[in-house]
Amino acid sequence: MAVKERQRLDKLLTHMGFGTRKEIKKLIKEKRVQVNGELAREPGLHVIPGRDHIDVDGEPLEYRQYIYLMLNKPQGVLSATEDRLAKVVVDLLPPRYRAFHPFPVGRLDKDAEGLLLLTNDGKLAHQLLSPKKHVPKTYYAVVCGMVTEIDVEAFRQGxxxxxxxxxxxxxxxxxxxxxxxxVELTIYEGKYHQVKRMFAALGKKVTYLKRIAMGSLVLDEQLKPGEYRELTAEEIGKLRELNPPTLPPDLFSAKI
Structure with a gap:
């Protein structure tokens, strides 16, 4: 969605990840920025994002308010935007994406890997994380200990x-x-270390954990750990269409 308020050209380009204010000023001085077909001469030139046509190095600027990234989170990286000691998922992104200040929707344990959605769309994030939505999260796991049908029933009961x-x-x-x-398992909430704690309650230990789906969003098998891609318009649309309840009716009756 285009924002109609006027903005300074240097502020807009900084937000879009083209560099600092100082670097943008240099771009303009080097005659590498055009606005509506004319060379931009002042960093403070006011433009209307989504309406004015802006080119940088001959490439048109595609303004957007939000970004949506599917990340295959590798092990050893925190699901956070910053940490003084450990590497975080945002560190895996180039400046052009970090400029949008994306954050992870939910979390994965540091030693877990797999699907993680990064966005700056707070409304969608709230929708996906709302306890009322019961958005399903599906995992592949390796478990130390014999997993039996008794455990399957225990999961079904809670x-x-x-x-x-x-x-x-x-x-x-x-x-x-x-x-x-x-095993493959699906849960409908996101308590702290929930998968590991559920198996621990059954006397077993999770030795490997990978999230493969969240709601309608399925991890792209082409993405290696640490790689990411933008969501398609169809994927974004399906996430926005989520309506409660997504919990299967037969599981509702199992809850005591």
Whole structure:
């Protein structure tokens, strides 16, 4: 959506990730910026984003208010925008995206990997994180310990965690049984370390965790850990269309 208020040219270009105010001033001095087909001569020139045609180095500027990025979060990186000691997911992005001040929608454990949505659209983030929405989150996990149908039923009923909280019902599928079981699970809330704590309550330990889906958004298999891409218009539209309840009706009846 285009913003109709006038803005200083240097402020706009800085927001779009073209550099600092000082660097933008240099771009203009080097005659590399045009506005409506004419060379921009002053950094303080007022323009209307989305209406005035702006070119930088011959390339048209596509103004947008929000960005939506699908990241395959690697292990060892925090789901945060800043940290004094550890690397955070925003550090994986180039300046042109960091200029929009994106933040992770929800979180993944530091040692977990997989799908993480980064955006600066606070309204959509609130919608996806709202407890009333019950947005499903699906994971692939490797679990130390035999996973049985008894565990599948325990997930379906909801599991009492170490602090006494009983989780909402979840769905557990055994992909490969054995002492190092491979499973796929879907939960409908996002408590702290929830997946690990649910299995711990069953006497088992998660040794590998990867989120593969959140709502309608499915991790792009082409993305290697640390890689990202912009969401398509269709993916953004489906996320915005989420309406409660997304929890299957039979699971509602399982909750006590």
């Amino acid at each position: 599991i009492i965690l170490d602090d006494g909280y009983r989780t909402m019902p979840g769905e557990l599928k055994i992909l490969c049984p054995g002492p190092e079981a491979e």
